Amino acid sequence: MICGIDEAGKGSVLGPMVIGGVKGESLSDFTNSGYNDSKKISAKKRDEFFEDISKNYETTCIILDANRIDECRITYSMNDIVAMAHAKAIDKLAPKKAYVDACDVNEVRYGLSVKEHLKNPVEIISEHKADEKFRIVSAASIIAKVTRDRLIENISEEYGKIGSGYPSDPVTIEFLKSYIKENGEPPVFSRKSWKTVSNVIGNIQQKTLFEF
Structure with a gap:
């Protein structure tokens, strides 16, 4: 089993950051899905994909509100906060391998940071633009983006x-x-x-x- 992890709202000044996770059996399951980086598809298409992903795959969301982020920032860098949240999402899905969108300039360093916060050992594939390279991460970016957009709408x-x-x-x-x-x-x-x-x-x- 594998999972894809991505976040939405890391750099926003208002509203939460949302980490989305999607679990599947293999990358090939997502090859012809049509999923893409959530920023590159329309809001209508994101909503359609969101329903499809939620129906067909195990998903999870970690939501960090503004106050929680401010509290964490006293001790940690934003990259550390994202890595901890990514690890929490991976722990919830419990895959053997996780593909994550690296938010650090150093992909390897970011992957190691995520690993440090995991409860159980998982192989981490940490790459820049993973939401474009791996459709399972694209799916995770859609889950994160749509969830955050709905929270922003509520505000x-x-x-x-x-x-x-x-x-x-x-x-x-x-x-x-x-x-x-x-x-x-x-x-x-x-x-x-x-x-x-x-x-x-x-x-x-x-x-x-x-x-x-």
């Missing part, structure tokens, strides 16, 4: 449009600015350890000082 329904949650998204930054101006603090679903948040707070405080 938006309660708080208004927050965009994708990434610092590169103008809608996200505008929401962050407006929320902090109105409430005097970042929203509970923001990663306060991110420089993006401290920069927004600093700019608001500076403008307030000049207005005074």
